[in-house]
Amino acid sequence: MTTVKHVATTPFDGQKPGTSGLRKKVRVFQQPHYLENFVQAIFDSIGDVAGKTLVVGGDGRFHNRSAIQTILKMAAAAGFAKVMVGKGGILSTPAASCVIRKYKTFGGIILSASHNPGGPDEDFGIKYNIPAGGPAPEGVTEAIYARTTEINEYRILDVADVDIESVGDRSLGGMAVTVFDPVADYAELMGSLFDFDAIRALFAGGFRMRFDAMHAVTGPYASVILEDILGAPKGTVMNGIPLEDFGHGHPDPNLVHAHDLVEEMFGPDAPDFGAASDGDGDRNMILGRDFYVTPSDSLAVLAANATCAPGYAKGLAGIARSMPTSAAADRVAAALGIKSYETPTGWKFFGTLLDAGLATLCGEESFGTGSDHVREKDGLWAVLLWLNVLAARKQPVADIVREHWAKYGRNVYSRHDYEGIDTAAANGLMDHLRGLSLKGQTLGAYTVAFNDDFAYTDPVDGSVSTKQGIRIVFEDGSRIVFRLSGTGTEGATLRVYIEQYEPDPAKHGADPQDALAELIKIARDVAEIEARTGRSEPTVIT
Known part of the structure; x- marks a missing residue:
């Protein structure tokens, strides 16, 4: 007889999903109960899962296979009828969306930290995708986070691991597990x-x-x-x-x-x-x-x-x-x-x-x-x-x-990333930018049309998202944008975007760093990047 274990637990701080789920170091996810708490919070927040099908897979990084075994046992304990798993735990993020949509499942759990490094001392991540195949919207992620702050128990099947290394159908405590070719669909x-x-x-x-x-x-x-x-x-x-x-x-x-x-x-x-x-x-x-x-x-x-x-x-x-x-x-x-x-x-x-x-x-x-x-x-x-x-x-x-x-015409464009900077310094820099009133001021050869903190109202569902990036827009349409990235696991990443429209084909061959040199200097000076972060140069320029 298969036993569902009810495991007492306490909340962990900081299990708030970012733009693409929860990302932390592998060592964080390997703590007892850490992954289980978050998975249970997902299952508790997405509605009645009884009789439903879930898709699971990831990018193959370290801890992927182990995490999948935990998720399978918890899905069975939660009442899912079936879980579809990519062979070897492999499933690209777009392929997961494809499979969720094709088979009309109750969404999926994707294990990835996207473009972040992998390995025992590196990064891991987990996110829930809704039945439409896309990342959970803010209403869902907020509900998941709220649940992580009050969780006191998770449920998991007390069974051996299931084979996910070969294509075929298995059973796990009465729940069907279908291991499929991750490429075919x-x-x-x-x-x-x-x-x-x-x-x-x-x-x-x-x-x-x-x-x-x-x-x-x-x-x-x-x-x-x-x-x-x-x-x-x-x-x-x-x-x-x-x-x-x-x-x-x-x-x-x-x-x-x-x-x-x-x-x-x-x-x-x-x-x-x-x-x-x-x-x-x-x-x-x-x-x-x-x-x-x-x-x-x-x-x-x-x-x-x-x-x-x-x-x-x-x-x-x-x-x-x-x-x-x-x-x-x-x-x-x-x-x-x-x-x-x-x-x-x-x-x-x-x-x-x-x-x-x-x-x-x-x-x-x-x-x-x-x-x-x-x-x-x-x-x-x-x-x-x-x-x-x-x-x-x-x-x-x-x-x-x-x-x-x-x-x-050419929108000459570049992004300067300052990675792993002190979080408090990064937040102070953004607060400094939010406090500026630059309209009408001349910065170098450019006159500021407006500056703001971008907010968005969804034209379909009316939802509002605020504090989405500081914009300085000039009268000729050139822009400087500052954002803190939500994809890292240590410190903060400041992204600075610089753009200038060039209609003259004779100037289209210019190197972007040369063409944007004055705007790049303005960006560094206005944000006081070196003084506030200690960085005189970006980590990566693209």
Whole structure:
């Protein structure tokens, strides 16, 4: 007879989910009762789970398999009828959204700390995705957090671990456990959106590509789709085996951390196209030969060319971007005669727009792009859409982007990250910025039109989100934005975004750091970054 254990517990401080769930160091999650408290708080907050199906999987980082066993036993104790688990515990974030939506489950639990490092001394994370397939909205995460502050018991089955290393059906205390191929459903969805025959022909014609999976979750997905299905040569996917510590790497697809790919794409005999994805597969970086495409430009170019892909041949309903993302996509929306939406950072804010049919493509400057096919950003999807555009237009990446700038103008853009700074100092810096009244003041060659702390009212459900980032907007449309990131586990990360619109094609080739030099100085001076944080230079510039 299977026994449900009722385990007495007490609350832990700080189990408040951020923009993408709860992220802490592995050692924190390994504390007795810590993970169990949070999982029980999820189950207590999402309604009646009896007879329902749950999806579970993660990015394969250290502690992934162990956490899944705990979640399975607690799901059985909670009354779920079935849990679907990716083989080996592997399931990319966009693939989880795909599976949740396809099988109409009662949502899913995704184990990931996204682009953060993995390993025994590094990061771990957990989040609940709702039945629509997207991250839980603030109302749900607030309820989960409230429950963590008062929890006094969790329930778990007293049974042995279940085999999740091979595909098949099992039973756990009367609950069905289905271990499934994590790639199959996602690959099928991609085949319905893109012209796979045109992409096959592209590779057959000698087109060369490199995809850096960064020893993270997209390795199996990219290997199957790019190499097995689309015919890219074996070896196109680099670092394709998911490892618990991501090969001692930092699985963040940017110019610093994807250095091997960048070196190859900017070296002699570079391939035609380069791309990378992150720890859980929801971010992307796009490179041409000797050419880097910013995420803001990537969203705009994909929006302008989306009809190249069969899944978007009828056009777009609208385009949504996070507030710090450049306004390049807005210019495309205006030209197409469709609406553009500016939301806070966090993919959950796109969910209501997508569900209401108001937007088709969405993007964030933090290397996230996606569409209404799932309710998460999707790294490999963005790569496949780029391949579809390249197959249709038969031009190099750099030429496509430069033609886009010539037509729409260039939103010259950069992001400066100051990582791991003292939290109190970071909060003091933001408070300082909130206290400034700059309207009408001249800063260098720029006159301030307004400054504010961005607030958002959702046009669908009317929910209001405040304190979403400090904006300084100048009369010529240039912007400086300051935000504290919610994705780290230690200290604070200050992100500074600098943007200037340049309509003159003769100036489109300028290096962004040179073109934005005066605005960068203004940003550092106005925020008193060095004086308040002790940092004279950013940690990462993208």
